[in-house]
Amino acid sequence: MTPSRKPLHVLAYPFPSSGHIIPLLDLAKRIVSRRVYVTVLITPPNLPLLQPLLLSHAPFLQPLLLPDPHQKRLFPLVSSMRHLHHPFLLSWVQSHPSPPVAIISDFFLGWTRHLARDLSIPRLVFSPSGAFALSFSYSLWRHLPVNPDPGSATSLISFSNIPNSPVYPWWQINRHYRENKKGDPEWDFHRENMLDNIASWGIVFNTFSELEQVYLNHMKTDLGHDRVWAVGPVLPPRDGDDGGSADRGGSSSVPCHDLMTWLDSRPDCSVIYVCFGSRTVLTSSQMEVLTTALEVSGVQFILSVRGPDERHVGQDVGVISEDFEERVRGRGLVIRGWSPQLAILGHRAVGSFLTHCGWNSVLEGLVPGVVMVTWPMGADQYTNAKLIVDELGAGLRAAEGITENVPEATELSEVIKRSLQENSTQRARAKELKKAALEAVAPEGSSQKELDALVKHFFELGDL
Known part of the structure; x- marks a missing residue:
């Protein structure tokens, strides 16, 4: 035996x-x-x-x-x-x-x-x-490049071994x-x-x-x-076990059912979803640019913002003005705290995603095939944005950094509108990547x- x-x-x-x-x-x-x-x-x-x-x-x-x-x-x-x-x-x-x-x-x-x-x-x-x-991180810490102009933050560093x-x-x-x-x-x-x-x-x-x-x-x-x-991508099926995508990682200030009902009444690919992840808090100037751009653009949107915690004591933290929600009522929803991101991005009405380009968010945007609008602010986010926009062709660059490359609100509003265009090359490429992602996790x-x-x-x- x-x-x-x-x-x-x-x-x-x-x-x-x-x-x-x-x-x-x-x-x-x-x-x-x-x-x-x-x-x-x-x-x-x-x-x-x-x-x-x-x-x-x-x-x-x-x-x-x-x-x-x-x-x-x-x-x-x-x-x-x-x-x-x-x-x-x-x-x-x-x-x-x-x-x-x-x-x-x-x-x-x-x-x-x-x-x-x-x-x-x-x-x-x-x-x-x-x-x-x-690959970038390994090269950085192994080869230890130096700033060729120590007084300049804009000096260019090339990673030719990648x-x-x-x-x-x-x-x-x-x-x-x-x-x-x-x-x-x-x-x-x-x-x-x-x-x-x-x-x-x-x-x-x-x-x-x-x-x-x-x-x-x-x-x-x-x-x-x-x-x-x-x-x-190691993501749960949209309506799979373990709660699927509705309560993944937390509970929302707006019930998922209410969000889905709101989205159900919108045309396909007509809504931009805006979220900067579970840790990023916008500054006052960033929040002003973003909310003004959303208002000026005239598009339908869901804006998910997180509030400060003990890590942000004494920092400049942006808040949504009291009358913003009233001015955009009917075409915009604001979620404070955690949002059911997978469920939102998987809805047919969502056509683009304004993101900080954390890797989880990148994958969660790729799988449903939405166009990504990139605003990286640190860590691996700059590399992820470069991959999405420059190499994959599935996104539009909106901004970079906290103050370094932040556009005027009117300029950002134009990028937001472009991200929802029906026949853009970015949308076609996003659909191709969606197909590739789903095939990768098929049996x-x-x-x-x-x-x-x-x-x-x-x-x-x-x-x-």
């Missing part, structure tokens, strides 16, 4: 922010659907994001509650996570009846490469950015890189984290081959191995095959 195989078990360790947790949970759902047990390492404040999945995916999906670091800023948060969680996880794994064969951890958690070494298992990076953006040789003005380079210098603890921390990512066993991207093939190929060449998997699609290959590696590790 053949002895029964031990349950195959992997760890999934997200960075404790909703924009990082949600896509890794989406990946975990796909892994457990292939009969692999996944333990999600999560802190108590973020457990509600996981809770809806536990019943529908038990016993294959389980949480492990980690001590809460009680930190907000990136450097203190990740340092505290390492200090608190490394010994905790060593002890937990060593006493587990079915120890994990691998750990998949967020891009920000480079230190888990050392945890994986101590556990004698491989560490895979989960990238919340696309392959183009991560396909298509992207060029950026100095002010668009990662803030942690620009503002600190070697020897500074935070600068050294970010570089060490990136080098640990580069040296890790493999990497999993929430992207798909047809979208970023040239950068995926570059990543394999740059890393010197083929353990690079593109398994995205025989490229992303499904990549995920099968990844899980096959897990089973091979389990047999060692």
Whole structure:
């Protein structure tokens, strides 16, 4: 009689922010659907994001509650996570009846490469950015370019070792890189984290081959191995299980049913959806430009804005004027706080998406095939906007940065109107990318095959 195989078990360790947790949970759902047990390492404040999945995916999906670091800023948060969680996880794994064969951890958690070494298992990076953006980050922190004109924020920095040789003005380079210098603890921390990512066993991207093939190929060449998997877009079906897209990540100030009813009464591709993600707060001047542009444009819109939290104390935070909603009543809706973004973008009435170009938002706009209007403000967003507008041809550039390249309201209103044109080249390209994205996650699609290959590696590790 053949002895029964031990349950195959992997760890999934997200960075404790909703924009990082949600896509890794989406990946975990796909892994457990292939009969692999996944333990999600999560802190108590973020457990509600996981809770809806536990019943529908038990016993294959389980949480492990980690001590809460009680930190907000990136450097203190990740340092505290390492200090608190490394010994905790060593002890937990060593006493587990079915120890994990691998750990998949967020891009920000480079230190888990050392945890994986101590556990004698491989560490895979989960990238919340696309392959183009991560190629840029790896090149930046490995090769350490300098500003040729230290007094200028507009000096151009070329990355000729990356396909298509992207060029950026100095002010668009990662803030942690620009503002600190070697020897500074935070600068050294970010570089060490990136080098640990580069040296890790493999990497999993929430992207798909047809979208970023040239950068995926570059990543394999740059890393010197083929353990690079593109398994995205890892998004739930619009009306699928686990609540589908309506309450993904939170609840809205406007009920999803009311939003869908409002959209139902609008013509196809007549509405622009405006949202800058779960963390970005607009300044007063940005908010004034945006709301004036929406009003002047005359188009129908949904505007989702988030309010400040403790991170924004003392900062300039834009608010919507009291009479704005009254002036646009009938053609504009304002959502304060979280919005059901997938449900909105998937509605036939929505034709374009004004976005900060966070990678989650990029994918959520690509899948329904809307035209994207780009306004990046930091991190990987400039690279994502460059990909959308310059390489994919599926979007229009609206603005860049907080103050650097912000247009007048009348100019922005023209871009908004153009984004809803019926026969534009951008709309045609967006439809092509929608088709490619859906084919990638179909049963025989490229992303499904990549995920099968990844899980096959897990089973091979389990047999060692």
